[in-house]
Amino acid sequence: MSLVVIGTVAFDAIETPFGKTDKIVGGSASYAGLSASYLYDKVKIVAVVGDDFHQTEIDDFNAHGINTEGLQIKKGEKSFFWAGKYHNDMNTRDTLVTDLNVLADFDPIIPDSYQDCEYLMLGNLTPQVQQTVIKRLTKRPKLIVMDTMNFWMNIALDDLLDTLKMVDVLTINDEEARQLSGEYSLVKAAAKILTMGPKYLVIKKGEHGALLFDKDSVFATPALPLAEVFDPTGAGDTFAGGFIGYLAKVGSINFNNMKNALIYGSALASFCVEKFGPERIKNLTQEEITERVQQFVKLSKFEL
Amino acid sequence: MSLVVIGTVAFDAIETPFGKTDKIVGGSASYAGLSASYLYDKVKIVAVVGDDFHQTEIDDFNAHGINTEGLQIKKGEKSFFWAGKYHNDMNTRDTLVTDLNVLADFDPIIPDSYQDCEYLMLGNLTPQVQQTVIKRLTKRPKLIVMDTMNFWMNIALDDLLDTLKMVDVLTINDEEARQLSGEYSLVKAAAKILTMGPKYLVIKKGEHGALLFDKDSVFATPALPLAEVFDPTGAGDTFAGGFIGYLAKVGSINFNNMKNALIYGSALASFCVEKFGPERIKNLTQEEITERVQQFVKLSKFEL
Numbered sequence A, B: 001m002s003l004v005v006i007g008t009v010a011f012d013a014i015e016t017p018f019g020k021t022d023k024i025v026g027g028s029a030s031y032a033g034l035s036a037s038y039l040y041d042k043v044k045i046v047a048v049v050g051d052d053f054h055q056t057e058i059d060d061f062n063a064h065g066i067n068t069e070g071l072q073i074k075k076g077e078k079s080f081f082w083a084g085k086y087h088n089d090m091n092t093r094d095t096l097v098t099d100l101n102v103l104a105d106f107d108p109i110i111p112d113s114y115q116d117c118e119y120l121m122l123g124n125l126t127p128q129v130q131q132t133v134i135k136r137l138t139k140r141p142k143l144i145v146m147d148t149m150n151f152w153m154n155i156a157l158d159d160l161l162d163t164l165k166m167v168d169v170l171t172i173n174d175e176e177a178r179q180l181s182g183e184y185s186l187v188k189a190a191a192k193i194l195t196m197g198p199k200y201l202v203i204k205k206g207e208h209g210a211l212l213f214d215k216d217s218v219f220a221t222p223a224l225p226l227a228e229v230f231d232p233t234g235a236g237d238t239f240a241g242g243f244i245g246y247l248a249k250v251g252s253i254n255f256n257n258m259k260n261a262l263i264y265g266s267a268l269a270s271f272c273v274e275k276f277g278p279e280r281i282k283n284l285t286q287e288e289i290t291e292r293v294q295q296f297v298k299l300s301k302f303e304l
Helices: A029-037 A055-063 A101-105 A127-138 A150-153 A157-164 A174-181 A186-194 A235-250 A254-272 A287-302 B028-037 B057-062 B102-103 B126-137 B150-155 B155-162 B176-180 B185-193 B235-250 B255-272 B286-300
Strands: A004-008 A010-016 A024-026 A043-052 A067-074 A082-087 A093-099 A117-122 A144-145 A168-175 A200-204 A212-213 A218-221 B002-006 B011-016 B022-028 B041-050 B068-074 B081-085 B095-101 B117-122 B143-147 B171-172 B200-204 B210-213 B218-221
Touching: A004 A029, A004 A127, A004 A218, A004 A235, A010 A093, A024 A029, A029 A043, A029 A055, A029 A117, A029 A235, A043 A101, A043 A235, A043 B286, A055 A067, A082 B002, A117 A127, A117 A235, A144 A235, A150 A174, A168 A174, A168 A235, A168 B095, A174 A200, A186 A212, A200 A235, A212 A254, A218 A254, A235 A254, A235 B028, A254 A287, A287 B218, B002 B028, B002 B126, B002 B235, B011 B095, B022 B028, B028 B041, B028 B057, B028 B235, B028 B255, B057 B068, B068 B126, B117 B126, B117 B235, B126 B155, B143 B235, B150 B155, B150 B176, B171 B176, B171 B235, B176 B185, B176 B200, B185 B200, B185 B210, B200 B235, B210 B255, B218 B255, B255 B286
Parallel strands: A004 A043, A004 A117, A010 A082, A043 A067, A117 A144, A144 A168, A168 A200, B002 B041, B002 B117, B011 B081, B041 B068, B117 B143, B143 B171, B171 B200
Antiparallel strands: A010 A024, A082 A093, A200 A212, A212 A218, B011 B022, B081 B095, B200 B210, B210 B218
C-alpha cells in the first residue's frame, strides 16, 4: 500500500514583490510529495531530473520518508527549469523561462516496488505522461487524483480529455473549470466536468478557498486570510498533496472524508505561500499542521 | 424597540446578459428593508422619493410590515434614478444614468415613532446623511451597521471617516476594504479599518462569500454556488438587511451571533440575484429562507 506521486521535480527561479531567488527546487511532484509526506508515510515519487540536480535535495525527500526509486536521473542532461515573476497582486504572473530539458521526452518508469500503489496523485504534467503512469500500474489504484492546468487544455486537450476518463478526482482552478467546460457558472461547469470522467471535482480558488463537487453535493472551504503571501508558487500542488495524503491516511473514500481532505490541503497550502519555494513546506511539524487545521475549523465553524 | 433602515428608495433600470427592465423599484433601503423584514417585525425606513413613486410600492413595503412614516414624498420632484448595464461576467457593470433628483438635498426626517430605534442600518448613501441620522436619534442605538461604497471614498472620504467613528459594524467589499485601508492583504486591511471606529468589519466578496473580522478573530462564509446569477443589483444591500435583521431578531451582539448573521445575510442575498431587481426578495416564504440557510450549513459543515 502506497501513495504514488507523479509530476515534475525541477528548478524554479521566482521573483515576487518581496524578493527573488536563484534556482531553487520546485516542481509539482516536489510540492505534492512533501505535502503528502506529513500525512502519510508511504509516499513514492515518479519524476525525472538531470544530473544538475543535487543529491542533497534527494536526501531531503528521503528524510521526509519519500521513496525516490522512481526518480530518474538523466546523465548529461539538465533538469526542467521555470522562471517566473509575480505581479503586485500575487494572483497573476509572467513566465520568463520554460526550459523543458529532461521533460521533453520523459518516459515514466514505475519501479516494481511502486506496484502496491493504492493512491495515485497525477501532479501537473503532460496528460499523456499522466496516462502512461496509470497504464503501467498493474492494478488500478483505489483512488486517482489528477491535477492539471490551462496550459494543457490549450496544447493537449484531447490527451487531457482521454486521461480525465480514467481518474476519480480532478483538481483545477476556477478559470480552468470555466475553460474546460465552456460554462461561466461554476455549478454548471462542475456538472459538465463530472460527465467527463471524474466522480469528484475540486475547484481551487486561491485566496477565495476551494469547492468540492460530486453529482449530488457541493462543499466549500474558505482559504485562511493571510497577512502576507510571500510566494504562491507550488500552493496548488501542495494543496493536491495534502488532499490525497489525508485520504490515504484515513483510507476510505467518501464525500465526508473528501471535505476534510479539502481542509488539510488548504491548511498545507497556507503554509506553502509563507516562504519562497518549498522552504516552508520542507520544515513543518505535526503540531503546526494540527494547529493550522484548527484555525480552519475556527474560521468556518458556526452553530445554527 | 425597532430596526431603522436609512438609505435610498429609488428607480433602477437594469440590463444584464439575461434581459433588461424598465424603471423598477430599487435602492439600498428598499433591498435592506425588505430583507430585514423577513427576520424582524419592527422595520422602519427613512428615505426620500418624488411623487413619481407609486403608492402600490409603498403598500408593498407596508405589506411586509415595514413602517414607512419616515419615507418623505417630495411633491413635484422625481425619485432617484440609476441605470446600469452588467457585463457578461456579472461582476462588473457600467453606470449609464445617475439622476440624483430628490436625493440631491435629502434631509432625513426621523419621526418620533422611530426614536425607539435599537438597531440602525445605515444603507449605502451620502456619509453626511448617514451621520445626520445618527445625530437625530435621541438615544444611541444598541448597534449601528454602516454600508458604503467606493463612490463615497472617492468624493466624500472625510465625511465617511467621520461617520465611521460613530458605527459598530462596517460592511464593504474587498476592493473597497483595500481602497479604504491602502492595504492589499485583507487581514492587514481589516486591522487598519478596525482602528477607524467600527468594532466589526464585514468584507463582502460576492460569489466568493464574506469575511467577518473583529480585533481578535476572523470568520469566513462561502457564497452558495449558483447555476444562474440573473441580476446582482441589490445583493449587497440585501445582505446587510439580513445581517442586521438577524441580530435584531436574536437581540444580543457577540461574535457568534454575528457569524450566524453573516449566514442569514448571505442566504437572503443568494435569493436576491435569482430574479431582476427586488422581485425575488419581495416574494419569499419563511420556509424558503430556512431551507436556504440549511443549504449554507450543508455547504460549509465538516467534522474534524
